[in-house]
Amino acid sequence: MRFAILAPAVAISALLCPLTAWADTLAIDSAPSAITVYPRGALVTRTTTVTLPQSTHDLVLADLPQYVDPARISVRLAGAQLQSVSFRDRNQPPAPDQVSARITAARDAVKAAQVTLDALDDRIALAQIAVQAAKAQADFLTALGTSETLPADVDTLRDLSQMIGDQTLAAGQSAQTARTSMRLLNAEREDRVKDLNDAQAALDALLTADQDRTRLTLTATAAQAGAATLEVSYQVDSALWYPVYDLRLTTGDTPTLKMERGAEVAQNSGEDWRDVALTLATVQPSGQTRPSEIYPELRRVEDREDPQPRMRSEAALGATADMALPAPVMEAPTVAMTMLDGPSVQYAFPRPVSVANGADDVRIALDSVDFTPDVFARAVPLQDDVAYRMARLTNTTGEQLLGSGFATAFVDGQMVGQFDFAPVAAGEKVDLAFGPIQTLRLNRVRLNRNEADRGILSRSSEIVEATRIDIENTGDRAWRVELIDRVPITEQADLEIDWTAQPAPTVTGHNDRRGILMWDMALAAGEDASVTLNVEMNWSEGKVLR
Numbered sequence: 001m002r003f004a005i006l007a008p009a010v011a012i013s014a015l016l017c018p019l020t021a022w023a024d025t026l027a028i029d030s031a032p033s034a035i036t037v038y039p040r041g042a043l044v045t046r047t048t049t050v051t052l053p054q055s056t057h058d059l060v061l062a063d064l065p066q067y068v069d070p071a072r073i074s075v076r077l078a079g080a081q082l083q084s085v086s087f088r089d090r091n092q093p094p095a096p097d098q099v100s101a102r103i104t105a106a107r108d109a110v111k112a113a114q115v116t117l118d119a120l121d122d123r124i125a126l127a128q129i130a131v132q133a134a135k136a137q138a139d140f141l142t143a144l145g146t147s148e149t150l151p152a153d154v155d156t157l158r159d160l161s162q163m164i165g166d167q168t169l170a171a172g173q174s175a176q177t178a179r180t181s182m183r184l185l186n187a188e189r190e191d192r193v194k195d196l197n198d199a200q201a202a203l204d205a206l207l208t209a210d211q212d213r214t215r216l217t218l219t220a221t222a223a224q225a226g227a228a229t230l231e232v233s234y235q236v237d238s239a240l241w242y243p244v245y246d247l248r249l250t251t252g253d254t255p256t257l258k259m260e261r262g263a264e265v266a267q268n269s270g271e272d273w274r275d276v277a278l279t280l281a282t283v284q285p286s287g288q289t290r291p292s293e294i295y296p297e298l299r300r301v302e303d304r305e306d307p308q309p310r311m312r313s314e315a316a317l318g319a320t321a322d323m324a325l326p327a328p329v330m331e332a333p334t335v336a337m338t339m340l341d342g343p344s345v346q347y348a349f350p351r352p353v354s355v356a357n358g359a360d361d362v363r364i365a366l367d368s369v370d371f372t373p374d375v376f377a378r379a380v381p382l383q384d385d386v387a388y389r390m391a392r393l394t395n396t397t398g399e400q401l402l403g404s405g406f407a408t409a410f411v412d413g414q415m416v417g418q419f420d421f422a423p424v425a426a427g428e429k430v431d432l433a434f435g436p437i438q439t440l441r442l443n444r445v446r447l448n449r450n451e452a453d454r455g456i457l458s459r460s461s462e463i464v465e466a467t468r469i470d471i472e473n474t475g476d477r478a479w480r481v482e483l484i485d486r487v488p489i490t491e492q493a494d495l496e497i498d499w500t501a502q503p504a505p506t507v508t509g510h511n512d513r514r515g516i517l518m519w520d521m522a523l524a525a526g527e528d529a530s531v532t533l534n535v536e537m538n539w540s541e542g543k544v545l546r
Contacts, residue, residue, distance in 0.1 A: 032273050051228075054224050062215045064215070065269055066214050083220060256370065392430070489514045
């Protein structure tokens, strides 16, 4: 059920009076004028000015989207006293025709194309009738020439034969003329059908908004005649925007990185946004707006129970089906939290923007940011056979770089790939990948492995293994390489792991991950390098290594 929305300033006595009994009804033309789009949803604002005579009036906006929530509509009126606001999305009275001139012209074009096509079809039908009539005449003359009741007089037969021949020829010529006309008309019909389809497509492009609308009626009193400014704002859910990035890395002695930021905007709100003032906001109004609650943590101790034998048969399981189960331990409720890193950022566009309902995905350029990156190679020989070009940069923009699922990487003008871009806080460092370096070849080979029982599960009590990692620079430029590999780790006293590396790694526990090693090395053009890893694992007899 829909309820009327009452303006906050409405007096109780005014609400009790039948204001509409003497109110004039004025149809208000309005359209979206300013839009703020969030990552999910949008705030739509319509602003219009109307001249009101001195009295009470019903101001009718009959073209709001059908699925606007009345609880999410805000109405402001300057220059008159707003008494009440009512909302109706069904069983509406007839509204004045507010079709634009462009839609009217497009509909007229469709009608004209249809009339032309219908007239052409009529001509084709007449030509078809002429072919059928000529065939009927020829069939009759043929039947007449074979009739058994022909006269026996020679002169009469000669005249009849001449007549049949002349008429048959005339009928054949008429049929051929009609068939030629049909062929030409059918060829022209293809053009007329295309004209109709083009006219209909042009009309459909204008009719992207939903045809079902919602009616908003405002009762307002003007103390004196004059202009009043009406602002109606409402929230819609079917709208979104997301960032898109072009990351352009220029190599050389002094590498540069240009981040071209754009935004993709789409909406299915039920109405077109034409030439609106568009603002993109990074805040999410539908997200969490208050801090989470925490609850007392209840702990308790109980008598230690003797271990029960594990039941392995259906019979044993069935035997305990009626036994009372222990009450579950209730944990403190968990509340999901939406994390918003950094302050909200808004992008306001200086020029009007149009986004059609359910039809357009509009990409808008935001700006570009220049960085001075540290370009190096990252090698992961455990997984890859080549190294990858990396660019390390610090976010010096003073704002968060928003996450995006649509980032395209370019190196010296050539596209090398697309990837997901994770959010980067102001002042934070980030490593971006820019494709493989085919001249940095990797090889990881196990030199030996000494164990009693090979396979996924090892039942011996010792493993000794040696691994060599090779990296070769076959190109004509030097690279700084971050070589990353790993050694096994343990958290059990029964398992001892010792390892050595030659040369020693630059960093152990790379990126705060235990067992991850990193060697920072310089590799000149045509040079190669190797790293040797030795790992020894020992564990108690009778244990299984997994």
